Amino acid sequence: MDFKGNLDRVRRSIVEAKSMGATYRVGPELELPGYGCEDHFCELDTVEHAWECLRELLHEGYTDGIVCDIGMPVIHAGVRYNCRVFVYNQKIVFIQPKRELANDGNYREGRYFSAWQRPGEVDEHWLPLEISGLTDQKTCPFGDAILAFNDAIIASETCEELFTPNAPHIGLSLGGVEVISNGSGSHHQLRKLDTRLDLIMNATAKCGGVYLYSNQRGCDGGRLYYDGCACIAMNGKLLAQGSQFGLDDVEVITACVDLDEVVSMRCAVSSVRDQAARCKAPISIHVDFYLCNSHSKAIRTTQPIQPRIHAPEEELAYGPACWLWDYLRRSGASGYLLPLSGGADSSSTAAIVGCMCQMVVKAVGSGNLEVEEDARRIGQYGPGEPIDNARELAQRIFTTLYLGTVNSSEETRLRSKMLAEQIGSYHLQMRIDMLVEAVVRLFTMVTNKTPRFVTDGGTRAENLALQNIQARLRMVVSFLFAQLLPWVRGRSGFMLVLGSANVDEGLRGYLTKYDCSSADINPIGGISKQDIRRFLQWAAGNLGYPVLEQVEAAPPTAELEPLRDGQIAQTDEEDMGMTYEELSMFGRLRKISRCGPVSMFRQLLQQWSHAYPAAAIADKVKHFFTHYAMNRHKATTLTPSYHAENYSPDDNRFDHRQFLYNVRWPWQFSRIDDVLAEQPSPVEGSWDCRNGIGSVSES
Template sequence: MSSLSLALATVNQTPLDWEGNLHRIISALEEAIQQNADLVIFPELAITGYGSEDLFLSYWYPKKALDQLNKLIPHCQNTTVAVGLPYRMGEKVYNTMAIIEDGELLGFVAKQFMAIDGVHYEFRWFTPWEANQQVKVDFFGKEVPLGDLTFTKKGVHYGFEICEDAWRGEARPGYRLCERKVDLIVSPSASHFAMGKTLERKKLIEDSSRMFDCYYGYINLLGNEAGRMIFDGESLLAKSGKILFRNQLLSFQDYQVNVVQLEEKEQEIAEIRSKEWEFTQATSLGLFDYLRKSKSRGFVLSLSGGADSSTVAVLVAEMVKLGLQDLGLQRFCEKIGISDYEKFAKNPEKQLVGTLLTTAYQGTANSSQDTFESAKSLAESLGAVFHHWTIDEEVASYTAKIESAIGRKLTWEQDDITLQNIQARSRSPIIWMLANLKHALLLATSNRSEGDVGYTTMDGDTSGSISPIAGVDKHFILHWIQWAEKNLNRPGLAKVNSLQPTAELRPQERTQTDEKDLMPYAVIVEIEKLAIRDRRSPMDVFLILKEELELEEGLLKSYIKKFFQLWARNQWKRERLAPSFHLDQFNVDPKTWYRFPILSAGFKEELEQLEQL
C-alpha cells in the first residue's frame, strides 16, 4: 500500500446558503491541495447542510445540490474529493457521498442506514440504500454509478460508512467492506454534539479500526448549522485499535482542514476535555452562530441575579472571549457584521461584551437586595450594559383591572399562582421592547429541569428568541457556575454562588425556594434520566431509585408522582419553549427529542399502582 495523505475537512454550513456553502468547501479544498492532500473527505450533506429538514423532500432542492456539485468539480484537479449531498431518484431521496477525482465525477456512495432516534428523523427524508447494490444514473449527460461502491487511490482501497452506517453493530457496512479487503474506511458524519459523546466516538473508531484491520477515519460537520443542533467538527484517524489523530473540537472557524498520513504512528492528538469545558465551548459557539446567521446585532437578557440568567450572561461573555481567541478581533467583528473593529482594540473582550450584551434587573416588592447586587456585580464584571427598574406599577395596574372585573381583591392565600405569574409576565413586554430597539436576540433562561415539571411562567421567563440552557438540568447549572467562577476566572459569580435558587415571586416572609416548591434538583435529575431518557414507567423508576437514593420510600413515591403529574400536565409549555441547543444525552424539546401528547390521562393508572405498592 502506497503512502497516502488524507485531508479531513470540516465546514460550518447553513441551509440555503448555496454560495457560502460552496465557497467554504472550495476554500477548504484549496487549503488541502496546498498541503498536498491526495484524498479530501468532507462531512455528510456538506453541500446543503444536514439541517435542511423538509427541503430534502422537494424536487428542486436535491437538484440544486447537484448543480452545486457540478460547480465544485472543476476545482477538484490533481486530487480526489468526497463530499456529501442528497440525490433524488424518482420519488426517493438518498443521502450520498459524491466521489470526484481529477475533475471527473466517479460516482455516488449511498447511505445504507438512517438515524431515527433522539434528535434524528432521517426516514422522513431519505431512503436507505440496499447493501451490494449499484445502479447507473445520469449526471449532466454522463452516466455514473450510484450505490454500494469502493474506490482506489495510490494503491489504497477505500470505502465509506456514512454516519449512522457505523453505529449499526453487526449489520454495518464495515463488515462487507472488510470482506472486500479495503485499506481505509472513512465515516463522513453529521453527528450532533452532546457532552461526553466524543468518548463514544473514540471507542467506535478504535474498535472499528481493530475489527476491520484497516485505517479508519472520521469527519464531522461544524457549528450551529440551523438553530438547534451543534456539530463539533471532530476529526479522527485510527489503526489497529489506536487513535493516531484527533483535533480539538468546536472551532469558531468557517472550516478546518486536518491533513494526516496513513502511517501507523501517532500524529497530533488533542486532549479530551471535561464536560464543563465542552458545555462552555459548545454553547458559546452555538450562540455565536445563532447571532451571526440570524443577522441580529446582539443579545438582551433579563438578569435576575440567579443561577440561570447568570449562566446565560457568562456564556455570552465566553462567546466573545473564545471567539476572539479563535478568530482574532478583525475576523470576529467581520463575522458578526461589525466593520469598525478598531474601536475595540483597547480592551476587546469587555468592549465587545458591552456592545453585544444588554441586561436588565426587573425588580418587584418581592425581590431582594441580594439578587439585585448579584445581578449588578456580575454585569459589571463582564462588561455588559446593566439597566434596572421595578415593575410594581405594571403589576398593580394589571391586578387592579382584574380585581375590578371580578369584584374582589386578589390574595396570596387564594390566588398564589396568579399573583406569581403576573410578575413574571409583566417583565416580558418591557424586555422585549429593549430587544426590539436594539435589533437583538432576547435570551430566555429556562433550564431542562423547569421544562420537565413546567416550573416556568408561559410568556414570562420563557419569553425569548433562543433558550441557550434549556437542554441541561438545573443540577448541572448549579455545579457549572461554581466551576466557572474558578476555572473561567469569573469572580462576578461569587454573589450568585452564595444564593439559594428562588423565583422571588412570593412575599419574602413566605421564604420561597425552588426546591421547596418542587423537590431537590438532584432528585429531579435521577427521575428524568429514567423517565425521559430511558423511557421507564413510574413503577420502574421507583424500583430503581429506591436502591440508589437514600430516601424514605413514601417521600420518594411522592417525588415520582409529582414529577410524572407535572410532566404530563405541562406538555403544552414545552411545545412553546423558545428554540434551544441540544447539549446533553437527551433533551425535552418535543420538536427534536421527546414527543409526548399534549392531552393525556397523566399516568393516572400507573401512579395508582405505585401508591398501592
C-alpha cells in the same frame, strides 16, 4: 440552505487539503445543502441546487489531482438518497448511498431519505444534463461498492453507520479496504465525544485500517450544534484530531500514513486472516490514480497522539457560546438582551455570552478575518477601531436587565450588577412594581376583587396569579427594551432576547407560560441544574467572573412571593416538592430508560432504598408524574434551546409525547400501590412530599 456559503467552504477545504499534500479529501455529511434542511429535502430545488454546486466544483478544476468525497442528496430511480459522491479530475467516479439512516432522538432521516436496500449491488446512475455535458459522462456507478486505486482501496461509511451493531467497516476491512472514510453530521451532547472517538479507534483496532472522520461544525439553523472534531485513526490509534469547538468556518486536518502498516497488522493476526479469507469480495470500481507517494523515502508518517476530551464544564461554556455566535451572525440581529436576576440560571446564561465574547476577541486576535468582519458589523465598530477587549465587545452587543419587584432581594440585585460589570454588558436596573400594580388595579376595577398572597390571607389561586403577573410582565418589558434600546443608544438593528430556563424546569413545568422563559432562544434549555451549578464553579475562575461563586452558593429562588423580614422565603426546591437532583433522576429514567410511572417506581426502589422508605418513593414518583402531566402543555411553547442533555423535554424535535394527560394516572398509580403493598416491610402512614406546593409552576 446556504448553498453559496457551503460551496465556498468546500472550495476552501479542498484548496487547504491540496496545500497540505493530501490526495484524498473527505467532507461532512450533506455538506452542500447543509445537514439540517429537514423538510427542505422534500423540495426538488434542494437536490437541484446541490448538483449546481457540484458542477461549479468540477468546472472550476478544484478536483484536479485530488479525490474528493462530497456529501449531498441524490435522486436515483425515483428514490431520494443521502449520498457520498466521489469525484476526481472533473469526473464523477462513484455515488455511495447511505445504508443505515438515523431515525431516533433528534434525527428523522427516514422522513426525507431511503436507505440503500441492496448490499453488494451497483446500478448505473443517469447524471443530470448539466453534469453530463461538462464531464462527458452519461452515467456513473451508484450503489454499494469500494474504490480500487492503483495502490490502495478506499470505501465509505456515513455517520450513523459507524454506530450500528453490524457496521459496514467490519466487512469492508475484511474485504481488503485499507482506508475507510466517514462523512458525518453528529451533534454535540454532553459527554458524547469520548464515545465517538472510542468507536472510531475501535473501528480500526480489531482488523487494522485507516479511518477518516469528517463532521459538520456549527449551528445548522436549529437546536443542534455540530461539534466538528474531525479525526484520523489507524490500527486503533489516533493520529490527528480537529478542535471540537471554534469559530473557524473551515478546519482541515491531515495525516500521512504508511498503508504497509495496515497490511502488516492484518497479516499478523490469524483470526483476521481466516475471516478475511472467508469474506466475499465486495464489488470494486477501478480508479486510475495513485493515492500514495511511494517514490520518496524522506516522507515522515504522522505519529499517534492522545485524544483531547473537554471537561463537561468546558463543553457547557464553549458549545453554547459557539451556537450563540453562529445564531447572532446569521440572524441579522445586533446583539442579545438577557433578563439577569442574579440567580444561577440567568447568571450561567450571561457567563456563556461572556465566553462567546472572549472567543470572538481571541479569534480576531489570531487573524480570523471572517470573525472580525462579523464582529465589526454586529458590534458596529468604526474603521480601524480595534476588537481586542471582550468586555468592550460585550458592552456593544450584550444588554442585561435587572427587573426587580418589592419581592426581590438586595442580594440578587447586587449579584446581578457585579456579574454585569465583570462581563462588561450594558446593564440596566429597574423596578416593575408600577406595572404589576396597574394590572392588579385593572383586575380590581373590572371584578371588584383584589387578589392577595397567601401570606396576606389569600388563596392558592390568588397567590399563583400574583406571581405569574410579575413573571409575564418581565417578558413584555424584555422584548420592549430589546426592540428599542439600540435606538436609544444611537445604534441600528434589534436585539434577540435570551431565555434561561434549564432542562429540569422544562421537564417539571416549573416555569410560567409566556414569562421570561418565552424568549427568542435559550442556550441552557438543554442543561440540567446540577451541570449548571458545576459550570458556575468552573466559570468563576476560568472565565474570570468570580461573583459566580456567590451565585452558585445561593439557594435557587423565583423571588415572586413577599420577603419575610427582608429575607427570601421562597425556594425552588420547596415549591417543586423535589430536589433538582431528584428531578434529574426522574428525567433520565423517563426519557433515557423509557420508564413509565410503575417501572420508574421499581427502579427507584432499588436506587433510593437507602435514603427513603418505599412509601416515600411512591409518593415522589406520583408527585413527579402528576406535575409532569399537568404542565406538559408548556413543552409545546418552550423557547428553542441548545440541545445538550439526552433527557431534554423539547416537544418540537426530541421528545415526541402528547401534551394532554389524565393527570391522576388512575391505572398506573394503582399499580404503584400494588407494588408498594408487596414490599416486605411496609411503612406505616404516608410520606407527603406535596405540602406547600402551589407556586408559579402551575400555570
